[in-house]
Amino acid sequence: MSFGNNKKGPKPExxxxxxxxxSVYLRCLNRLNANGIQTVSSRALAGAxxxxxxxxxxxxxYFGQFGxxxxxxxxxxxxxxxxxxxxxxxxxxxxxxxxxxxxxxLLSYRGFEQEGFEIVAAFDxxxxxxxxxxxxxxxLPMTQLASYVKAHSVKMAILCxxxxxxxxxGNFLIDQxxxxxxxxxxxxxxxxxxxMVNNVNLAIELENLSYFIQExxxxxxTRKSDASVSR
Amino acid sequence: MSFGNNKKGPKPExxxxxxxxxSVYLRCLNRLNANGIQTVSSRALAGAxxxxxxxxxxxxxYFGQFGxxxxxxxxxxxxxxxxxxxxxxxxxxxxxxxxxxxxxxLLSYRGFEQEGFEIVAAFDxxxxxxxxxxxxxxxLPMTQLASYVKAHSVKMAILCxxxxxxxxxGNFLIDQxxxxxxxxxxxxxxxxxxxMVNNVNLAIELENLSYFIQExxxxxxTRKSDASVSR
Numbered sequence: 485m486s487f488g489n490n491k492k493g494p495k496p497e498x499x500x501x502x503x504x505x506x507s508v509y510l511r512c513l514n515r516l517n518a519n520g521i522q523t524v525s526s527r528a529l530a531g532a533x534x535x536x537x538x539x540x541x542x543x544x545x546y547f548g549q550f551g552x553x554x555x556x557x558x559x560x561x562x563x564x565x566x567x568x569x570x571x572x573x574x575x576x577x578x579x580x581x582x583x584x585x586x587x588x589x590l591l592s593y594r595g596f597e598q599e600g601f602e603i604v605a606a607f608d609x610x611x612x613x614x615x616x617x618x619x620x621x622x623x624l625p626m627t628q629l630a631s632y633v634k635a636h637s638v639k640m641a642i643l644c645x646x647x648x649x650x651x652x653x654g655n656f657l658i659d660q661x662x663x664x665x666x667x668x669x670x671x672x673x674x675x676x677x678x679x680m681v682n683n684v685n686l687a688i689e690l691e692n693l694s695y696f697i698q699e700x701x702x703x704x705x706t707r708k709s710d711a712s713v714s715r
Numbered sequence: 716m717s718f719g720n721n722k723k724g725p726k727p728e729x730x731x732x733x734x735x736x737x738s739v740y741l742r743c744l745n746r747l748n749a750n751g752i753q754t755v756s757s758r759a760l761a762g763a764x765x766x767x768x769x770x771x772x773x774x775x776x777y778f779g780q781f782g783x784x785x786x787x788x789x790x791x792x793x794x795x796x797x798x799x800x801x802x803x804x805x806x807x808x809x810x811x812x813x814x815x816x817x818x819x820x821l822l823s824y825r826g827f828e829q830e831g832f833e834i835v836a837a838f839d840x841x842x843x844x845x846x847x848x849x850x851x852x853x854x855l856p857m858t859q860l861a862s863y864v865k866a867h868s869v870k871m872a873i874l875c876x877x878x879x880x881x882x883x884x885g886n887f888l889i890d891q892x893x894x895x896x897x898x899x900x901x902x903x904x905x906x907x908x909x910x911m912v913n914n915v916n917l918a919i920e921l922e923n924l925s926y927f928i929q930e931x932x933x934x935x936x937t938r939k940s941d942a943s944v945s946r
Contacts, residue, residue, distance in 0.1 A: 534903030599918035672765030
């Protein structure tokens with residue numbers, strides 16, 4: 485299997501956590517590249533990513549990448565391979581659904597574009613409501629979602645809605661061809677097999693910390709193995 | 716073991732994912748309570764939380780809560796028990812470290828307080844820099860962090876810094892007595908055993924979706940078992 489070109493062949497079934505780790509490796513490689521480093525050993529790259537070298541090598545073999553024994557990995561080649569696998573080699577359009585406090589906050593966050601994602605438009609049931617902040621994206625009514633998503637080939641949405649509106653709107657998004665949802669609503673969305681949902685709940689992350697930092701709390705039992713992201 | 720009062724006894728060692736699920740159960744219970752529902756079966760609560768009933772029952776037995784066979788769980792009692800276990804029964808102070816785009820965005824997000832957390836102050840190396848948004852919290856210089864954290868008994872921090880500044884600042888926070896860090900910086904923080912870090916990287920969440928929604932991508936192998944939050 486080759487990933488040195490832009491054609492995408494069928495991929496093996498790999499665990500979700502391995503895909504998260506690829507994102508971490510990519511960021512480590514970007515820092516190496518910024519520092520002018522051209523090759524990296526699996527030990528050094530694994531150390532920067534907070535995983536064991538055996539984990540790194542296993543993750544990369546899912547994609548047919550083995551490195552050259554004794555020479556380590558070529559930084560730019562491995563960067564290109566991972567970007568290609570993740571589908572982030574070109575800027576991907578994303579729509580924001582729900583422009584309340586959190587949606588508005590995220591619309592003004594510039595970090596997504598640096599990483600290959602552009603929030604191209606925002607949708608809200610009340611697009612004309614006065615908001616306390618200037619943003620560059622248009623806020624459109626939900627009635628324009630279907631045509632917009634189709635015209636701009638949008639596959640990904642960020643859902644920033646209250647719990648009670650999230651499922652219904654999620655169903656609507658899926659009907660319009662959205663297949664990836666980053667869900668900030670505090671509910672478990674019911675979606676078909678063909679749709680992927682990643683959940684982010686910042687209050688739950690704080691609550692989880694709150695449990696573990698209580699003075700009589702034991703060490704979290706899974707902490708050591710939890711060197712990846714987003715938990 | 717009893718959790719019906721405010722005294723906290725030593726807790727058993729429980730998996731991190733079970734603590735995340737407690738947060739989900741708590742939100743489901745809050746919705747039941749808002750709808751005037753006083754008791755709930757394990758099947759119904761598990762369904763709302765997107766887990767199997769056996770999983771729910773197992774998670775609750777970590778805390779010595781078994782319900783009454785045939786009667787289900789008392790909604791308010793279970794709510795109080797879980798809040799107590801999570802340590803969120805009173806508003807917890809949190810400091811924001813780094814007031815760039817993302818930090819500023821999160822400072823204006825009102826969702827934390829509803830869930831028991833108050834961002835009491837923000838710290839930045841350049842507190843006087845012009846920012847495009849009014850926020851209610853004071854932005855203080857990092858030199859005031861130590862005295863502030865001590866005076867207000869703050870144990871939790873949200874770290875919104877670039878990768879290159881995060882580790883050094885993280886070390887400093889830990890020296891000041893911070894034991895829980897919600898880390899938005901795209902690096903793996905190295906921390907002592909006594910400190911808990913939860914990582915959130917929104918770009919990585921999008922990147923992960925991006926992989927799975929590619930047309931030649933297989934079904935994610937772990938999806939079905941991944942009904943909890945924050946991945």
